[in-house]
Amino acid sequence: MSKLIQILKEEFREIHPRLLLAQALMAPLPVYVGGRLRTALLRMVGFRIGEGTVFWGAPTIVGGAGMYQRLIIGKYGLISAGCYLDLSGAITLGDHVGLAPFVQIYTGTHEIAGSANRVGRLTPKPVVVGNGVWFGARCTVLPGVNIGNGAVIAAGSLVTKDVEPNALVAGTPARVLRYLDE
DSSP: OHHHHHHHHHHHTTOOHHHHHHHHHHTTSOTTSOHHHHHHHHHHTTOEEOTTOEESSOOEEEOOTTGGGGEEEOTTOEEOTTOEEEOSSOEEEOTTOEEOTTOEEOOEEEEEOOTTOOEEEEEEOOEEEOTTOEEOTTOEEOTTOEEOTTOEEOTTOEEOSOBOTTEEEETTTTEEEEEOOO
16 A cells, blocks of 8 residues: 555656646636636746736646746736746746747756666756747747847747847747847
8 A cells, every 4th residue: 555655646746736726727718818817827826927918828837846936927928829838947938028829948858868768867957038039839949048039939940049139030940040120
C-alpha cells in the first residue's frame, strides 16, 4: 500500500488545484467570448496580469511548483485562443503584446545526457518579450529567447534566438526580413 501511495504522490505532485479551478470555470466560455472574465480568473489564482489584458481563449499553462510567480503579463495585452505557455522558467510579456492563435512559448529545455538516455536534467531558461510585440498565428518561441520592443514575429515562425527591437522576423528558424519604423 505504501508503494501505491508513493506512486500517487509522484504522479499528482504537479497538479495545481487553483489553475484547475480557473480552467473549469473558463471551459464553458466560447472562444472570443468572456476575455475579461478569463483574465480575472487567471489573476484570481495568482498570475500577474496587467490591466486591460484579455484572453480570447483559455491558454494551456504548464509548470512546476512556483509557476504562478513565473508569468508576468503587462498592460493591454491580447492572448488569443489555443496559446501554450510553459512555465518551467519565467515568461515576461511587456505592455501591448499580442499573441495570435496557437502561439507556443517554451522555457524548459533539457541537457543532453548519455547515449542510453539523451534526455538529461531539465534546465529552465526565461523568455522575455518587450512592449508592443506582435506574434502571428502558430509561432513557437524556444527557451532563453529575448524579443525586443516593437518586433513582429510572422505566422508559423520558429524563434530560436534573440530578436532585435522593431525587427520583422519570419521562417524556421526565424530570420530578420526587415526593420520597421518606430
